[in-house]
Amino acid sequence: MPTLTTPTVPARVALWEGAPGIGLTSVACPAPAPGQVLVRVSVATVCGCVRDAVRERRLGSWPTVLGHEGVGVVEAVGRGAEALTVDGVSLAPGMRVVWGRDVGCGACAACTAGLAGACATPRELGRQPMTDAWALSGSLATHLMLPAGAALALVPSGVPDAVAAPAGCALAVAAAAVERAGSVAGRRVVVLGAGMIGLAALAMAVEAGAASATAVDPRGKRRRRALAFGADAALDVDARVPACDVVIDAAGGADTFVRVTDSLAGGGVAVVAGARSQVPDAVVDVERLSREGLALLGLGRPAPRHLADAVAFLAATHAMRPWAQIVSEPRGLDAVVEAVAHSGGSIARVAIAPALRR
Ligand SMILES: [Zn+2]
Ligand SMILES: [Zn+2]
Structure with missing residues (x-):
């Protein structure tokens, strides 16, 4: 099992708090439980789901850590259960990964048949009420805890962070x-x-x-x-x-x-x-x-295999098209309020690098 190295500093997250809007707050960074994967987010992109959810106040409950698109580095993997990528690679600290937007329940007929995309009660990253059991549930944060059953894929070294970040929502949906x-x-x-x-x-x-x-x-x-x-x-x-x-x-x-x-x-x-x-x-x-x-x-929801398809597509063709030009220069988490308000304009994605202060 990979060694567990839980960061001692708390995570910083963009929190949707209902009427007051979006605030930044610190959350303790727990050790991952068996099957969970703690990721340090390098770049998160603000997809239309986030903008729509906030504008239309559709998030059913709050506080909620926003965001599901992103790319990051595995910080720790829970002991006692192997966590695998969608291609069956055993995850270990230091690996650069993207993750799928939806996490199957793992228990319904679709999930047990390996069809998590058709799960009856999927959990969507960036739309979960913040609980003690799962506080780091969105990608607009320095850290994200991916639950057991989440879809993760390794990012090939040639694909830049800003290009890989939208794989889990936009590119998986397109695939x-x-x-x-x-x-x-x-x-x-x-x-x-x-x-x-x-x-x-x-x-x-x-x-x-x-x-x-x-x-x-x-x-x-x-x-x-x-x-x-x-x-x-x-x-x-x-x-x-x-x-x-x-x-x-x-x-x-x-x-x-x-x-x-x-x-x-x-x-x-x-x-x-x-x-x-x-x-x-x-x-x-x-x-x-x-x-x-x-x-x-x-269409329904994308399945884990569509994340694999999205990454394979980017790996093979990203240099042929101006992906990097349609993603903004990354800014810090402090810029997230503005980013959510302005996403969907002249560039396709506003990028947030949570480790940057501004
Ligand atoms: Zn989305
Ligand atoms: Zn299910």
């Missing part, structure tokens, strides 16, 4: 969406939304041999960015979308999704990877679905 669409090789792919998930889905579809990759986004800056990530064309939301075989919705705007699916050719597939709005009068043309063999699919 899951591309997989859900079935084979994209030789198919015309349209991706709605050129944020981090959309850009990753575009790049993954291109790598997988898509016949074409078209981005749809209302903002010119994001459309230009999509071209740098492999899109053949980038269209405004009101432009006519050419016939396509696969639609991946990474934007969450139901009105655009409904309209773009009109462009699906026979046998086409549409995957909803992050619905955030409803269209009360949207009508699904069931007769067309049946006649043309279309599929409208929800």
Whole structure:
């Protein structure tokens, strides 16, 4: 078993405290229990989930340590149980890792069948009420305690921290969406939304041999960015979308999704990877679905294997695309309030290096 070296300094965390907002506080850094992995966070990125949760006050209970995207170094592994990466490597202090957003309960039918992505009661990092049993449950912190059953993956040495950090949410979701669409090789792919998930889905579809990759986004800056990530064309939301075989919705705007699916050719597939709005009068043309063999699919949560897919994709292709340019220069935890308020703007991710003071 790896030696346990619990830090004597307390962890510093960004805590969502309900009405008062986000504050920074210190928390004792406990020794990991069997199966748990204590990670020192090098860089955390602020994904849309955090921003939405705070803006919309959706976090059911607080205080909550925010954040789930990030990359860090294993500080300690609990004694008495081996902790493995998604590739079956035994984790040890000093290893550079990323982690999945969701942790399966480990007990339901899906989890015991090895399908943690379909767990009935998953725990999402960055959304847990802070308890004595699990205080370090978010990545916007100097330290994160990953519970037994969490998905971890080693980061290959050539992949920079800022590029690896979004793997656990955005890139894993993109990998899951591309997989859900079935084979994209030789198919015309349209991706709605050129944020981090959309850009990753575009790049993954291109790598997988898509016949074409078209981005749809209302903002010119994001459309230009999509071209740098492999899109053949980038269209405004009101432009006519050419016939396509696969639609991946990474934007969450139901009105655009409904309209773009009109462009699906026979046998086409549409995957909803992050619905955030409803269209009360949207009508699904069931007769067309049946006649043309279309599929409208929800995504669900990414599974541990999608984290492995995301890391493998970055390892193979990160140098080909300007990933580092769409992540901000890291700032300290003190900048987290501003980071949460401003994420989703001209850059895809605000990066926080918790060890920095500012
Ligand atoms: Zn997220
Ligand atoms: Zn479960």
